[in-house]
Amino acid sequence: MSQDDPIREYSGAAGGWGALKSVTRSWLGSDNAVKNIRAMLKTNQDHGFDCPGCAWGEAPENGLVKFCENGAKAVNWESTGRSVGPAFFAEHRVSDLLRQSDYWLEYQGRLSHPMRYDADSDRYVETSWEDAFALVAEHLNRLESPDQAEFYTSGRASNEAAYLYQLFVRAFGTNNFPDCSNMCHEASGIGMTDSLGVGKGTVVFDDLEHADAIFVIGQNPGTNHPRMLEPLREAVQRGAQVICINPLKERGLERFQHPQKPLEMLGNGAEPTSTAYFRPALGGDMALMRGIAKYLLGWEREALAAGEPPVFDHAFLEEHTVGLDDYLAAVDATPWAHIRAQSGLSLDDIELAAQMYRRAERVVMCWAMGITQHRHSVATVQEIVNLQLLRGNVGKPGAGLSPVRGHSNVQGDRTMGIDEKPPAALLDALERRFRFEVPRAPGHNTVQAIQAMEEGRSKVFLGLGGNFAQATPDTKRTHAALRHCELTVHIATKLNRSHLVTGRDALILPCLGRTEIDMQAEGPQGVTVEDTFSMVHISHGQLTPRSAHLRSEPAIIAGIARATLGDHPVDWMSLIADYGRIRELIADTIPGFEDFNARLDQPGGFHLGNAAAERVWHTDSGKARFRCHALPEALVNAGVLARGETPDLILQTLRSHDQYNTTLYGLDDRYRGVFGLREVVFASETEIRRLGFAPGDRVDLVSLWDDGRERRVSDFQLVAYDMPDGQAAAYYPETNPLVPLDSYGEQTFTPTSKFIAIRLEHAAPSQRLDAETA
Ligand SMILES: Nc1nc2c(c(=O)[nH]1)N[C@H]1C(S)=C(S)[C@@H](COP(=O)(O)OP(=O)(O)OC[C@H]3O[C@@H](n4cnc5c(=O)[nH]c(N)nc54)[C@H](O)[C@@H]3O)O[C@H]1N2
Ligand SMILES: Nc1nc2c(c(=O)[nH]1)N[C@H]1C(S)=C(S)[C@@H](COP(=O)(O)OP(=O)(O)OC[C@H]3O[C@@H](n4cnc5c(=O)[nH]c(N)nc54)[C@H](O)[C@@H]3O)O[C@H]1N2
Ligand SMILES: [Mo]
DSSP states (O other), rough: OOOSSSSSOOOOOBBBHHHHHHHHHHHTTSHHHHHHHHHHTTTHHHOOOOOOBBBOOOOOOOOOOOOOOHHHHHHHHHHHHTTEOHHHHOOOOOOHHSSSSSHHHHHEEESSEEEEETTTTEEEEEOOHHHHHHHHHHHHHSSGGGGEEEEEOOTSSSSHHHHHHHHHHHTTOOOOOOOBGGGGGGGHHHHHHHSSOOOOOSOOHHHHHSSEEEEEESHHHHHHHHHGGHHHHHHHHHTEEEEEEEESSHHHHHSOOOOOOOOOOGGGGGOOOSEEEEEEOOTTTHHHHHHHHHHHHHHHHHHOOOTTTOOOOOHHHHHHOHHHHHHHHHHHSHHHHHHHHHHHHHHHHHHHHHHHHHSSSSSSEEEEEHHSSTTHHHHHHHHHHHHHHHOSSSTTTOOOEEEOOTTHHHHHHHHHHOOOSSOOHHHHHHHHHHHHHOSSSOOOOOOHHHHHTTTOOOOOEEEESSSSSHSSSSSHHHHHHHHHHSSEEESSOOOOOOSHHHHHHHHEBBOOOOOOOOEEEEEEEEEEEEEETTTTEEEEOOOOOOTTTTTHHHHHHHHHHHHHSSSSSSHHHHHHHHHHHHHHHHHSTTTOOHHHHHTTTTTOEEEOOOGGGGOOOOOOTSSSSSSOOOOOSSSHHHHHHHTOOOSSEEEEEEOOTTTEEEEEEESSBGGGOOOOOOOOOEEHHHHHHTTTTTTTTTTEEEETTSOOOOOOOEEEEEESSOOTTEEEEEETTGGGGGGGGOOOOOOTOOBBBTTTEEEEEOHHHHHHHHHOOO
């Protein structure tokens, strides 16, 4: 294994020197280095801008410099000196650009001018803002029904932009709000709302500092929420338990260090004294949780029989919950054999996990995409809730539930009403305030939006950020659906593939990034965001905008609204002159935002409050409710099994260390030891050999689904990796073509990106030749 080998083991800890080296490299590689360092120093501080990276929050009392490797990459990526304007598009036809990689496209720089697609020349040409708005208005007003348009949102949009957007779209007349959340934490929201009456995490940063045990389930914080490593490390140091549940041994969870405290880097990571790492089958977490509950129930009975203190929190259960008896009956009825087989863990392992859970007085459970991107994700989330209720681990300091959000404002966007199934209370509040009728029928989520465009039921697609064409499942089908549209519009900072998969008409509307000064008629504006702990704070851009032609997201939305709706009770232009006016509307219509403008002066922002954390339950019964689901009979889709196909492996799609969703910062995945390439598929060496291959072989991955369509990605390199048998892992978005559009979560419609039944085939020699000569 040499330094040039694309696959080589990573031996350091996560964070630490490696992270700093990588940041330095990305700074030096940028033409803006000095400016960026200045910008970095303002990230996540009062009067600076909110990190455009992830939704992790900070302890309010934390020190001055708060950034991590990935925050640095995100800021740097946004403030690049390169730009993509009329000259660039004059040089490149859209069909030529489509042949470039996702990495190349975004690397070209910041979008600088509003552009309109010209089908005759197959090029984007410069247009004016007013013409662009007029074109959107013309298409929207031509539709037979407002429900023929789709309004997508990615989770970076600020509260102000999101609020204005939902107001415009509802004034226009639809609830078609597909959003990235549909592909992300939808199951957490649905499951927790149903069980506890609140769809957000119940913990704040402080709880992590007081927990006796922290479970990290289906999450890779070393890469995706690096600032979470710090409280985890501190937890281990104070003797709290950290329990990881993840089929892959993620380096960032095994050993972690703090890049900003150089002394800590001399050691080799925290000693794993009170930590444990369980590696379940994909989709096996519900069975594991059920197994833990079954052990607890056994011990509870033993304790009661022996007259010892009970295992369950009886006072809490009595006062605050309903449905316990049914739940315990379901636990009793679940056979150990089913638990063992589905979890992929030994009973010894499950018992150890149960002991660690029982030993702790205060337990926080954190989770992310390893839990939410399965068919039975709502049931799994609710099983996590059930387990926490048994010992009163909801609504007490140092304990609670923490679905760790992805995009930096994905949680805030939902709070602002980006919701295809809006609660009646929100719609009532809007009608009271604005005196126009809002649509009541539920709109489309992401999967339904693709289906509607595919069938010609929707004809206009507008994206507020994001990369819809690449982030969504079933790439071939999704691209065809977008091409079927009469108009596609993208409000974006950087060029991506979605902009190239055009409808008959298409627009690219370039916007300011969060790092940039947002100057409006009445002065510079700040915007607000909500982090994963429901803390709301303001963010002020610091850098000069990359181009004089850029407009802010709220200004673009206001422009579209005014052009589309004409004379209207909402004065869009006055709202964007001073965003404080948008915040007044938010204060008047969204619960928790009373005195919004005044409360933004509090350093670190303010907490929105969380009823479940106060042990107030907004459910029908007024109590927290145990929801019992049977374990799924089988995890593999029944239709696939009915055809008699046995998958070679189950594939999960995940993020590398050098990417932010579909944005690729680089081609390395340092902690997993992959350098300079992304077309790889990880599996255990035993499995690779069992299937008749050898590590390094080139394979096609074929997805097994029962609708007769071929789903294949070609020429991936097999990488032997320490992981459970039966599984494979590969990067998103390269493997999105394998995710069937109709394979989604029950209730959630979240694509099952962590559970795809696949077959491996030797890559066709012709493709191999192409790859070698390319
Ligand atoms: N740098 C960076 N930061 C990001 C992002 C990014 O792309 N890059 N994306 C942001 C967004 S939008 C999100 S949603 C978050 C995503 O944050 P994560 O959820 O950490 O992201 P994934 O890479 O999808 O990782 C899922 C993890 O779950 C594990 N896993 C997969 N299936 C299962 C399972 O069935 N059970 C269990 N127990 N584990 C499983 C995988 O091995 C992997 O470690 O990160 C946010 N932050
Ligand atoms: N197979 C598979 N698919 C997945 C996932 C998975 O784990 N596996 N994860 C899912 C998850 S959790 C999520 S959240 C989605 C993400 O889906 P999206 O949110 O749609 O995708 P991103 O890649 O985050 O979007 C990146 C683009 O956003 C634009 N952008 C960046 N900053 C700004 C800004 O400030 N304003 C505006 N207007 N635009 C900006 C840039 O043009 C950039 O190209 O993907 C989902 N898809
Ligand atoms: Mo996400």
